[in-house]
Amino acid sequence: MAQKPSIPKGTRDFNPEQVAKRNYIFNTIRGAFETFGFQPIETPSFENSDTLMGKYGDEGDRLIFKILNSGDYLNKANTDAYEEKDSNKLTPSISEKALRYDLTVPFARYVVQHQNDIEFPFKRYQIQPVWRADRPQKGRFREFYQCDADVVGSKSLWQEVEFIQLYDTVFSKLQLEGVTIKINNRKILSGIAEVIGASNKLIDFTVALDKLDKIGEDKVKEEMLSKGIAQEGIDKLQPLFSLSGSFDSQIESLKTILSTSNEGLKGIEELAFIDNAITALGLKTATLQLDVTLARGLNYYTGAIFEVAAPKGVKMGSIGGGGRYDDLTGIFGLKDVSGVGISFGLDRIYLVLEELNLFPEAVNKNIEVLFINFGDNEALFSLKAINKLRANGINAELYPDAAKMKKQMMHANKRNIPFVVLVGEEEINSNTYTLKNMVTGTQDKIELEQLIETVKK
RNA sequence: GUGGUUGUAGCUCAGUUGGUUAGAGCGCCUGAUUGUGGUUCAGGAGGUCGUCGGUUCGAGACCGAUCUUCCACCCCA
Numbered sequence: 248m249a250q251k252p253s254i255p256k257g258t259r260d261f262n263p264e265q266v267a268k269r270n271y272i273f274n275t276i277r278g279a280f281e282t283f284g285f286q287p288i289e290t291p292s293f294e295n296s297d298t299l300m301g302k303y304g305d306e307g308d309r310l311i312f313k314i315l316n317s318g319d320y321l322n323k324a325n326t327d328a329y330e331e332k333d334s335n336k337l338t339p340s341i342s343e344k345a346l347r348y349d350l351t352v353p354f355a356r357y358v359v360q361h362q363n364d365i366e367f368p369f370k371r372y373q374i375q376p377v378w379r380a381d382r383p384q385k386g387r388f389r390e391f392y393q394c395d396a397d398v399v400g401s402k403s404l405w406q407e408v409e410f411i412q413l414y415d416t417v418f419s420k421l422q423l424e425g426v427t428i429k430i431n432n433r434k435i436l437s438g439i440a441e442v443i444g445a446s447n448k449l450i451d452f453t454v455a456l457d458k459l460d461k462i463g464e465d466k467v468k469e470e471m472l473s474k475g476i477a478q479e480g481i482d483k484l485q486p487l488f489s490l491s492g493s494f495d496s497q498i499e500s501l502k503t504i505l506s507t508s509n510e511g512l513k514g515i516e517e518l519a520f521i522d523n524a525i526t527a528l529g530l531k532t533a534t535l536q537l538d539v540t541l542a543r544g545l546n547y548y549t550g551a552i553f554e555v556a557a558p559k560g561v562k563m564g565s566i567g568g569g570g571r572y573d574d575l576t577g578i579f580g581l582k583d584v585s586g587v588g589i590s591f592g593l594d595r596i597y598l599v600l601e602e603l604n605l606f607p608e609a610v611n612k613n614i615e616v617l618f619i620n621f622g623d624n625e626a627l628f629s630l631k632a633i634n635k636l637r638a639n640g641i642n643a644e645l646y647p648d649a650a651k652m653k654k655q656m657m658h659a660n661k662r663n664i665p666f667v668v669l670v671g672e673e674e675i676n677s678n679t680y681t682l683k684n685m686v687t688g689t690q691d692k693i694e695l696e697q698l699i700e701t702v703k704k
Numbered sequence: 705g706u707g708g709u710u711g712u713a714g715c716u717c718a719g720u721u722g723g724u725u726a727g728a729g730c731g732c733c734u735g736a737u738u739g740u741g742g743u744u745c746a747g748g749a750g751g752u753c754g755u756c757g758g759u760u761c762g763a764g765a766c767c768g769a770u771c772u773u774c775c776a777c778c779c780c781a
Contacts, residue, residue, distance in 0.1 A: 306779050384775060592781030656741035
């Protein structure tokens with residue numbers, strides 16, 4: 248009757264080694280967040296559907312996991328929608344809750360709900376799992392962790408500057424050198440759309456533009472044309488496709504292209520400010536790159552847009568993203584609270600570190616000393632010593648059963664425990680301990696203090 | 705949501721045009737060795753071939769459905 252157990256597609260179990268590695272990343276990110284002055288909050292795994300639906304676009308709505316109502320949900324279902332087999336119409340009547348899709352929208356909800364208790368500007372960080380009903384593929388899961396840091400209540404561009412430094416700090420600490428922090432600005436994208444007369448098709452326009460390095464110039468033009476953007480408008484984009492070179496020179500070219508758009512010029516000004524600051528401050532290992540084709544999260548970003556690409560040669564989608572949203576809390580009724588934030592994709596960073604072999608050896612907090620169990624008298628004597636080792640910060644344990652010695656040694660070996668201590672009748676009588684080094688295979692009969700010293704090294 | 709791909713022992717994989725009791729390496733268990741693991745030697749256990757159904761005298765192999773894996777698209781961390 249035993250059924251073969253399994254877990255849902257796109258989810259994973261983590262063994263002790265994997266958890267240790269994940270914690271290493273979590274701790275690095277958390278440490279950086281805290282030194283930058285962010286404070287932690289947590290929100291529920293699931294929210295009311297109204298809070299999430301409609302915030303991520305149609306595509307986003309499709310990817311939100313809906314939770315079926317409890318009880319006799321069909322009884323209260325929208326019968327018309329049921330008859331018509333209209334899932335979108337039926338869903339709200341049978342599902343009132345949904346799993347968190349990201350950490351930004353729940354944060355906006357949090358800010359609005361607790362606005363009277365929050366001292367602005369409010370810098371919060373949040374490290375929790377999110378869920379998406381996506382088809383899994385490389386670096387894409389249905390359950391994964393996001394590590395977000397956001398500031399609300401300040402329009403200062405110094406925040407953008409700090410976030411770029413935060414990215415640089417975290418990836419440098421993780422020894423992940425050579426990441427590219429791409430930056431763009433929604434205002435520039437709006438400006439370009441305005442210049443080519445496609446203001447009302449901003450999303451279609453940017454989605455197509457975003458694919459430039461993937462499908463090439465011709466295909467991008469094709470897609471724009473098919474979305475109803477006029478040929479003469481597309482012709483005006485020509486200088487954009489050949490845009491290259493340093494941050495500065497791209498800025499200069501953009502000034503020409505966007506000379507007739509006030510909004511576009513504003514975007515350029517913002518980017519120039521950020522770039523000047525970063526140039527003056529310097530980055531440790533990351534590179535800041537202006538990428539006008541970068542178009543993410545347009546359903547709520549209004550200013551800067553960030554995306555972090557793994558070092559060259561690593562095939563992986565973005566390992567971080569973020570941006571400024573001037574009115575995210577507006578949809579929940581709180582106006583004029585500007586926010587800006589970034590996110591780290593833990594699971595993808597993990598894959599990248601694994602691929603590049605960048606996890607430190609020491610992440611695995613293993614037991615260091617195993618005491619062989621020879622019987623109750625010896626066990627009691629051993630535990631007294633173990634208590635002293637533990638008090639000295641040494642991870643030590645006693646094998647629980649007085650099993651065959653071979654079995655106990657084998658256990659130590661399989662767990663990669665570096666030291667084994669043998670305490671039998673002989674040792675008890677002379678108040679000594681036989682310490683065996685499992686790597687070299689050598690062993691010595693020594694006193695407890697000496698044992699502690701040896702293991703500590 | 706669209707297209708493709710994968711599934712055989714705990715793990716990595718073989719398995720000829722459908723033909724008897726489905727194999728290997730590694731791992732696991734027992735012993736050589738009752739206070740010594742990692743090496744060696746001897747022996748041993750372990751599979752309803754993802755699941756359900758169909759074709760056939762006969763299916764691990766062929767067909768269908770379904771689940772799962774990985775990949776691309778859409779979108780995204």
